[in-house]
Amino acid sequence: MSNSESLLIDMDGVIADTMGGMFDYVEEHFGHSLAHEDIQDYWFQNLPRSDIFTALRSRGFYRNLDVITGAVRAVNRLREEYNGNVYICSKPMDGLDTCETEKRDWLTEYFDEDFAINAIIAHDKTTVQGRVIIEDNPEIAGGIWQPVIFDQPYNRHSQYPRMYGWHDLQVVRDAMRAEPNR
Ligand SMILES: [Mg+2]
Numbered sequence: 001m002s003n004s005e006s007l008l009i010d011m012d013g014v015i016a017d018t019m020g021g022m023f024d025y026v027e028e029h030f031g032h033s034l035a036h037e038d039i040q041d042y043w044f045q046n047l048p049r050s051d052i053f054t055a056l057r058s059r060g061f062y063r064n065l066d067v068i069t070g071a072v073r074a075v076n077r078l079r080e081e082y083n084g085n086v087y088i089c090s091k092p093m094d095g096l097d098t099c100e101t102e103k104r105d106w107l108t109e110y111f112d113e114d115f116a117i118n119a120i121i122a123h124d125k126t127t128v129q130g131r132v133i134i135e136d137n138p139e140i141a142g143g144i145w146q147p148v149i150f151d152q153p154y155n156r157h158s159q160y161p162r163m164y165g166w167h168d169l170q171v172v173r174d175a176m177r178a179e180p181n182r
Contacts, residue, residue: 002087002120004144006130007078007176011090011103013136014150015071015110018056021064025055039154042137057095063102067110070166075111078172088119089128132175134163148175 002008012018023034030051044052055061079086088107092099100121107116122128126142133145138158140147147160148171163171 002089002129003085004129004131005085007082007086007172008089008120008125008128008130008133008145009075009078009086010133010135010137010150011088011107012062013152014134015068015075015088016062016065016106017068018062018065019152020066021061022052022055025058025061026051029055037153039152042139042154056093059096059098060102061096062093062099063105065106068166072110074166074169078169079115081173082176087130088115089125089130089133090119090121091123091125092121132172134172146175146178148172 009015019036019039023036026032026034026048030048032048032051034047038047040046075086088103090103092103103121104116104119107119120128125133125140128143128145130143130145132148133140133143134148134150136150136152136155138149138155138160140160149155149158149160149162151162151164161171161175163169
C-alpha cells in the first residue's frame with residue numbers, strides 16, 4: 001500500500017488516453033466528431049453526455065485505451081527514482097463491472113504485473129496516502145497529498161502546479177521535495 005511519502009498517479013487522462021478512446025467510440029457509434037479542444041469541462045457540460053457515458057461504460061473500453069505519449073518511460077523512471085514508492089491511483093467507472101479488471105490488465109500490458117497488482121483502484125482518493133498525486137481532475141482536493149495537474153484542455157483554470165506532458169518531470173520532483181501538506 002501507499003504511504004505518506006508515495007507518488008500517486010491517476011490513469012484516465014494522465015497515462016491512458018481516455019478522451020481519445022471516447023472520441024473514437026462516440027464517432028463510430030453515434031456519429032459525433034469531437035476533439036480534445038471540445039472538452040472544456042471535466043464533467044462534459046454542453047456535450048452529448050449520454051453518448052459519452054455510454055462510451056465510458058462500454059465493456060472493454062478501459063482495456064483498449066492508448067497510452068499517452070511518453071507515459072511508460074517517464075513513469076518507469078519515476079518508479080526508479082522513488083525506489084518503487086509510486087502507485088497508480090484510479091477511480092473506477094460506476095456502472096461498468098469489468099472496469100477494475102480492465103485497468104489492471106492494461107497496466108500489466110504497458111508496465112508489469114507488480115505495478116498492476118499494487119495499483120490502488122479507489123472510489124475515494126482522499127482516503128489514499130501519498131505526498132503528491134498527478135491528476136487531470138482540476139477539482140481534486142481533500143487528501144493529504146499535493147496535486148500536480150497533468151495539462152488537458154479541460155483543466156486549464158486549475159491553480160495547482162502543472163506538468164505539460166510526460167517530458168515535464170521537474171514539477172513532479174519539486175512537488176515531491178516540497179513540505180508535506182499536513
Ligand atoms: Mg483522470
